Amino acid sequence: MKFDTPAGANPIDRTAVVGRPHDRIDGPLKTTGTAPYAYEHHAEVRNPACGYILGSAIGKGRIGAMDLAEAKTAPGVLAIVTAQDAGKLGKGKFNTAKLLGGPDIDHYHQAIAVVVAETFEQARAAAALIRVDYIRAKGRFDLAEELKTAPLTGNSNGGAPPKEARVGDFEQAFAAAPVTLDATYTTPDQSHMMMEPFASLAAWHGDELTVWTSNQMIDWGRTDLAITLGIPKEKIRFLSPYVGGGFGGKLFLRADAVMAALGARAAKRPVKVAMPRPLMANNSTHRPATVQRIRIGATREGTITAIAHESGSGDLPGGRPETAVNQSKLLYAGANRLTAMRLAVLDLPEGNAMRAPGEAPGMMALEIAIDEMAERLGMDPIAFRVKNDTQVDPEKPERPFSERNLVRCLREGADRFGWARRDPRPGQVRDGRWLIGMGMAAAFRNSSLVPSGARVRLGRDGILVVETDMTDIGTGSYTIIGQTAAEMLGLPLNKVQVRLADSRFPVSAGSGGQFGAASSTSGVYAACLKLREAVAQRLGFNTTDAVFEGGTVKSGNRSADLADATRAGDLTGEDKVEPGDLEKKYQISTFGAHFVEVGVDAYTGVMRVRRMLAVCDAGRILNPKTARSQVIGAMTMGVGGALMEELAVDKRFGFFVNHDLASYEVPVHLDIPHQEVLFLDGTDDKASPMKAKGVGELGLCGVGAAVANAVYNATGVRVRDYPVTLEKHLDRLPGAA
Amino acid sequence: MRAFTYERADSARDAAARAASTPGAKFIAGGTNLLDLMKLEIETPRHLIDVNGLGFDRIEKTGDGGLRIGALVRNTDLAADMRVRKDYGVLSRALLAGASGQLRNKATTAGNLLQRTRCPYFYDTNQPCNKRKPGSGCAAIGGYSRQLAVIGSSESCIATHPSDMAVALRALDATVETVNAAGQARAIPIADFHRLPGDTPHIETALAPGEFITGVTLPKPIGGRHYYEKVRDRASYAFALVSVAAVIHKDGTGRVALGGVAHKPWRVEAAETAMPEGARAVSARLLAGARPTHDNAFKVPLAERALAAVMMQARTA
Amino acid sequence: MADLPELDISRRGMLGGGTATVVIAASPVAAAQDKEPMQADPPAPIPLSFEVNGEKRDLTLDSRTTLLDALREHLHLTGTKKGCDHGQCGACTVLVDGVRINSCLTLAVMHQGDRITTIEGLGTPDRLHPMQAAFVQHDGYQCGYCTPGQICSAVAVLDEIGRGVPSYVAADLTERPRMTDIEMRERMSGNICRCGAYSNIAEAMAQVAGERA
Numbered sequence A: 001m002k003f004d005t006p007a008g009a010n011p012i013d014r015t016a017v018v019g020r021p022h023d024r025i026d027g028p029l030k031t032t033g034t035a036p037y038a039y040e041h042h043a044e045v046r047n048p049a050c051g052y053i054l055g056s057a058i059g060k061g062r063i064g065a066m067d068l069a070e071a072k073t074a075p076g077v078l079a080i081v082t083a084q085d086a087g088k089l090g091k092g093k094f095n096t097a098k099l100l101g102g103p104d105i106d107h108y109h110q111a112i113a114v115v116v117a118e119t120f121e122q123a124r125a126a127a128a129l130i131r132v133d134y135i136r137a138k139g140r141f142d143l144a145e146e147l148k149t150a151p152l153t154g155n156s157n158g159g160a161p162p163k164e165a166r167v168g169d170f171e172q173a174f175a176a177a178p179v180t181l182d183a184t185y186t187t188p189d190q191s192h193m194m195m196e197p198f199a200s201l202a203a204w205h206g207d208e209l210t211v212w213t214s215n216q217m218i219d220w221g222r223t224d225l226a227i228t229l230g231i232p233k234e235k236i237r238f239l240s241p242y243v244g245g246g247f248g249g250k251l252f253l254r255a256d257a258v259m260a261a262l263g264a265r266a267a268k269r270p271v272k273v274a275m276p277r278p279l280m281a282n283n284s285t286h287r288p289a290t291v292q293r294i295r296i297g298a299t300r301e302g303t304i305t306a307i308a309h310e311s312g313s314g315d316l317p318g319g320r321p322e323t324a325v326n327q328s329k330l331l332y333a334g335a336n337r338l339t340a341m342r343l344a345v346l347d348l349p350e351g352n353a354m355r356a357p358g359e360a361p362g363m364m365a366l367e368i369a370i371d372e373m374a375e376r377l378g379m380d381p382i383a384f385r386v387k388n389d390t391q392v393d394p395e396k397p398e399r400p401f402s403e404r405n406l407v408r409c410l411r412e413g414a415d416r417f418g419w420a421r422r423d424p425r426p427g428q429v430r431d432g433r434w435l436i437g438m439g440m441a442a443a444f445r446n447s448s449l450v451p452s453g454a455r456v457r458l459g460r461d462g463i464l465v466v467e468t469d470m471t472d473i474g475t476g477s478y479t480i481i482g483q484t485a486a487e488m489l490g491l492p493l494n495k496v497q498v499r500l501a502d503s504r505f506p507v508s509a510g511s512g513g514q515f516g517a518a519s520s521t522s523g524v525y526a527a528c529l530k531l532r533e534a535v536a537q538r539l540g541f542n543t544t545d546a547v548f549e550g551g552t553v554k555s556g557n558r559s560a561d562l563a564d565a566t567r568a569g570d571l572t573g574e575d576k577v578e579p580g581d582l583e584k585k586y587q588i589s590t591f592g593a594h595f596v597e598v599g600v601d602a603y604t605g606v607m608r609v610r611r612m613l614a615v616c617d618a619g620r621i622l623n624p625k626t627a628r629s630q631v632i633g634a635m636t637m638g639v640g641g642a643l644m645e646e647l648a649v650d651k652r653f654g655f656f657v658n659h660d661l662a663s664y665e666v667p668v669h670l671d672i673p674h675q676e677v678l679f680l681d682g683t684d685d686k687a688s689p690m691k692a693k694g695v696g697e698l699g700l701c702g703v704g705a706a707v708a709n710a711v712y713n714a715t716g717v718r719v720r721d722y723p724v725t726l727e728k729h730l731d732r733l734p735g736a737a
Numbered sequence B: 001m002r003a004f005t006y007e008r009a010d011s012a013r014d015a016a017a018r019a020a021s022t023p024g025a026k027f028i029a030g031g032t033n034l035l036d037l038m039k040l041e042i043e044t045p046r047h048l049i050d051v052n053g054l055g056f057d058r059i060e061k062t063g064d065g066g067l068r069i070g071a072l073v074r075n076t077d078l079a080a081d082m083r084v085r086k087d088y089g090v091l092s093r094a095l096l097a098g099a100s101g102q103l104r105n106k107a108t109t110a111g112n113l114l115q116r117t118r119c120p121y122f123y124d125t126n127q128p129c130n131k132r133k134p135g136s137g138c139a140a141i142g143g144y145s146r147q148l149a150v151i152g153s154s155e156s157c158i159a160t161h162p163s164d165m166a167v168a169l170r171a172l173d174a175t176v177e178t179v180n181a182a183g184q185a186r187a188i189p190i191a192d193f194h195r196l197p198g199d200t201p202h203i204e205t206a207l208a209p210g211e212f213i214t215g216v217t218l219p220k221p222i223g224g225r226h227y228y229e230k231v232r233d234r235a236s237y238a239f240a241l242v243s244v245a246a247v248i249h250k251d252g253t254g255r256v257a258l259g260g261v262a263h264k265p266w267r268v269e270a271a272e273t274a275m276p277e278g279a280r281a282v283s284a285r286l287l288a289g290a291r292p293t294h295d296n297a298f299k300v301p302l303a304e305r306a307l308a309a310v311m312m313q314a315r316t317a
Numbered sequence C: 001m002a003d004l005p006e007l008d009i010s011r012r013g014m015l016g017g018g019t020a021t022v023v024i025a026a027s028p029v030a031a032a033q034d035k036e037p038m039q040a041d042p043p044a045p046i047p048l049s050f051e052v053n054g055e056k057r058d059l060t061l062d063s064r065t066t067l068l069d070a071l072r073e074h075l076h077l078t079g080t081k082k083g084c085d086h087g088q089c090g091a092c093t094v095l096v097d098g099v100r101i102n103s104c105l106t107l108a109v110m111h112q113g114d115r116i117t118t119i120e121g122l123g124t125p126d127r128l129h130p131m132q133a134a135f136v137q138h139d140g141y142q143c144g145y146c147t148p149g150q151i152c153s154a155v156a157v158l159d160e161i162g163r164g165v166p167s168y169v170a171a172d173l174t175e176r177p178r179m180t181d182i183e184m185r186e187r188m189s190g191n192i193c194r195c196g197a198y199s200n201i202a203e204a205m206a207q208v209a210g211e212r213a
Helices: A027-031 A120-127 A143-147 A170-176 A218-229 A255-267 A277-283 A359-377 A381-387 A406-417 A477-489 A516-539 A562-566 A624-643 A703-715 B012-021 B034-039 B075-080 B082-087 B089-097 B101-106 B109-113 B165-171 B269-277 B279-286 B299-316 C028-035 C067-074 C130-138 C147-162 C181-190 C198-212
Strands: A049-055 A061-067 A077-082 A111-117 A131-136 A164-167 A179-187 A199-205 A208-213 A236-239 A271-274 A290-298 A304-315 A336-345 A396-400 A429-431 A434-446 A452-458 A464-468 A496-500 A547-549 A552-555 A558-561 A571-579 A589-601 A607-617 A675-679 B005-008 B025-028 B047-050 B059-061 B067-070 B175-179 B185-189 B212-218 B225-231 B242-248 B254-259 C013-015 C046-052 C055-061 C093-096 C099-102 C115-117
Touching (some): A027 C130, A027 C147, A049 A120, A049 A255, A061 A111, A077 A120, A077 A255, A111 A255, A120 C067, A143 A290, A143 A304, A143 A336, A170 A304, A170 A336, A179 A359, A199 A255, A208 A218, A208 A255, A218 A255, A255 A271, A290 A359, A359 A381, A359 A434, A359 A624, A359 A703, A381 A406, A406 A434, A406 A589, A406 A607, A406 A675, A434 A607, A434 A703, A452 A477, A452 A516, A452 A562, A464 A477, A464 A516, A477 A496, A477 A516, A516 A552, A516 A562, A516 A571, A552 A562, A558 A562, A589 A703, A607 A703, A624 A703, A624 C198, B012 B047, B012 B175, B012 B212, B025 B034, B059 B082, B067 B082, B075 B082, B075 B089, B075 B101, B075 B109, B082 B089, B089 B165, B089 B225, B089 B242, B101 C099, B101 C147, B101 C181, B109 B165, B109 B212, B165 B254, B225 B299, B242 B299, B254 B269, B254 B279, B254 B299, B269 B279, B279 B299, C055 C067, C067 C093, C093 C147, C099 C147, C130 C198, C147 C198, C181 C198
Parallel strands (some): A049 A271, A208 A236, A304 A336, A464 A496, A607 A675, B005 B047, C046 C115
Antiparallel strands (some): A049 A111, A061 A131, A077 A111, A131 C013, A164 A336, A179 A290, A199 A208, A290 A304, A429 A434, A434 A589, A452 A464, A452 A571, A547 A552, A552 A558, A589 A607, B059 B067, B067 B212, B175 B185, B225 B242, B242 B254, C046 C055, C093 C115
8 A cells, every 4th residue: 555645544543452552472482482583493494503703803904815724624614614715795785894704804803704513612613723814904993083084975875965954054143143052072883782693594405595584674684695695586585583682783684694694505504603792893783983063053042043963974985974963954943054974984894773873873962962052041951942843844844744742742751750850050969979960852763654565364263364574673563563453353462473574474664763663564554454355345345334343344234253254265465555755745753852860979970870751752652561662772772872882993903892792881770770651642644554653763862962961960061972981070070078 | 612621620639730730721610701711712721620519618717717718609609698798898799799690609709819801902812912812912002991900000911800809808818728739738818819910911810830729718807897889880790990999997097909900909008007088198109100091091080089989988887 | 093013913814713823923922822733632522411490401512512502502492592602691591500690601511410490491481480471561571582581580689689698789788688679670780681671670570579578
């Protein structure tokens, strides 16, 4: 179905199943360890061999020679594959760097070999016996240095000019503004650090390849694996029924899948490969660091008259910018505007999407700037945001937001959080050793509907089976897809069986860009409409007024059991949702407000979050329980980004130094207090047939700034470089005594 | 991980003798650090001697009113021992500040002392490191050094010792007891147990090859209030940026040792005479001659402030 | 770029996973180390028997096999997860003789005669352990990968508090710990959840603790 007009009344509005806080239907499997992840398909493949990846020891240069002799004769070794003997390999369209390096090395820990052996222990030991002679080349590893000469760039697609987005005359308006801010903020490289490493199990049958892997996007991964291996896509079956976290790190084909496939071909046996944790940060993608300059000019009354946001980031040759200026085009009003990005070439590992790419680091900067501006104006930061709210796209005022309840989020959040108790003067509130501060930030992330297909089959056993290649990376896809199908056919949730993430199923949106939930359920909705037609037809009912409810179908004064329709055989419906041009006519976004209270140790400068609240406006919430989990998880990641997460760059050798889970710190239980989430009631009929949008990334956008603003409120020391670690304010803290 | 042979030892003396006579042999007890390093081939023993069956798992009173802690007492059990909690609170708190519950359940007293540095360059076998590969250079100098040493370091190495427990033991003047292959026992004061890096950073302790730690002795309790203040970005399950182990008496006198600042637990007894004068005076003496890097210069004032926090607690307790 | 010529390893060869084999400018110590050959004959596998989830299991294993890999690769008990293999995440948490440990940092051969409980031994999809049921009810997980470790740890944490084992957040070390939120959060901190389900896990644990109390 083409979604080109706002959704009217539809069966989802009944919300007998959708919109309810159902427990995850995959919960009993996940909590008992019986859900099989990529490396665990023992039932399907008996006794696979094990592959171990060797990563490059240099960041830039080439391999002079590789000596495999000793490794080849090591106990248990079945095969070793390097670029020399892998045959001609392509590069996936979503990959910036090659997944098998050599002789040229593009980045540190780029895979240069896979060793296949009978056991994991043997493969790991043999990999260490490969002798490599490297010729190191000078690389570009210092973002600040490279940005000095980096050119302006277009959008994230590497795209076309104009490279600057301008409205009015920013420079003139800024110069004329009585109150101004001109500040530079930095965000560091960050690592996804999902708990399940990249892992794949590959098995060849003749020229056909089956890969169980851990990937967010089945069709992208399958397509790029076909390109990389130079085989027809149809020859590959690609599956990810359970994915142990992704956060954007598993959007694309990665080395594990390629190495497993190459290793299996060479060893003539199924091979499984998991990326060793210490390789993950440099081998794969990361969220690129940014340097962001924000200038805001306002009237004394607090009306923004000029706003500019310029961001610089870096990536490998052919890479893309971190689009950190996105939200600044849309979040606040202002007659004179400028956004621009610069992209430096760096020889560090590949920069790419991590949860809320663009907005996550962009909001970290913008929402501190707004806090700073409010302070200069002597205004409450909420009042300043409310004053500059807009209901239309500020760059194209003829284009309204489909739904925008930012002001409600801010106000309801302020009430709930006790914002009125905040002392706007920083450094005033003490609790023993602790300096106490409150901060807030707006949350903002765009929403989009992407094509997504599904197939539904109503069986004679009364079970409704849903098949789509959609993934569940912890997002709750299994459950909300089940809820959608149940709602559409008037069945209880336990009559629905959801099968996901197999390339034999219809191509879906996949999990990314917070489009997955709304798009994939809309695809299921579309397929269910087809199935309802088939049911009505078989029952001889009028399709248009048939009501599916409680296992029965009613039309006019006629009624039949749903089971009557399948007596003569299973019924199937298949369709996909495709976006029309509603996103051109309307700006479709999600909104929210984050509130944070922190304590800062007056002695050591240590920061701990004490309370957190998020208020979200994201259309219909398909399952308040799983959606809430998405938001609290994002808030947790936001705390990490605010206070600890940073890939440390060694600018001499060109690599991320802290490349494991001990040295790249992410929040632990004790870092996170009870978290509260409020969803505004509402639907967005222009967003999707489900009238739903996404929340998984919204929950992250703004958290970092809310934490940073709370720290400032506690200390009076403004830190503009993330993460906000204690040494950045230690020498300026209010007296400890 | 390189292949190795494995045996379970029957006695400490035999274990020591086997270790001394078998090339590439190492003891394994908790294994939480050794196996971590073996997986990366930073440690490459060819023979492992499992000492878990040897006993040494008791905490007993000594004749002079102190405690003898068996080498194989698990960190959890040591921290939970009521005598330790009452009389050596700094030790209990230091242990509980370290690692995670799971790791403390495995990690032993001796193994904790023998932990190797968490310097990220030591952990990355592609990088030069004089500790891992003598003579190869130190990539940490001039590199990312936020976690690393500010005092007692050398041109060869700026690594820190990661143990929390050892910092408390240093404050308590503990003694490390060992037996060697010949069956000779000796007692090594904790102050002499860990070494500064000098130009041999790969030699980290006073132990001779094959020498086996049998236990750690604590002198009789010294009273006072016990503190272990561990400063870290993450609230738990993280190594210290700086830690302060302190025992402070009512009159303001006491003892202080620092973690996270040097290649060994850092204590300067002469600095403690300044304790009644306050943290600044103590810190100035304790960290005199500190040579921090650009990344970790903050550790010097941070140590002083952490000590000030502890002293404030002692005053107001 | 820092001027550190002594660190310039651009013309040196390197051993893949490990120490550099030095083609040029080798130091004698390094060269000697690097030439140490792999043992020609691999050590013989070692027989081992232990009890897993109430069942006696006999295995013959490479000495290098961790308890984690013994469970996952040899017994196909894949509920215990490998998140980091270095004791940095807690996904591999199991109970050995009732005590929680990281199964990645212990050799299987060191567990002769031990009694091991994994997530599969706590409950099944049809018969959930109360902690498993509480995780489902409170949505104490998302992707599910750290979940078995979280649940094993949670069960052990309630036991540890019950047994009076102290924690870092104790105000008074000599007092018995109580089942408070902060006690549970500190003790659970060795189990990382990147999906960020901590707040829900705390609620699941509080519920089970309340039922037990």
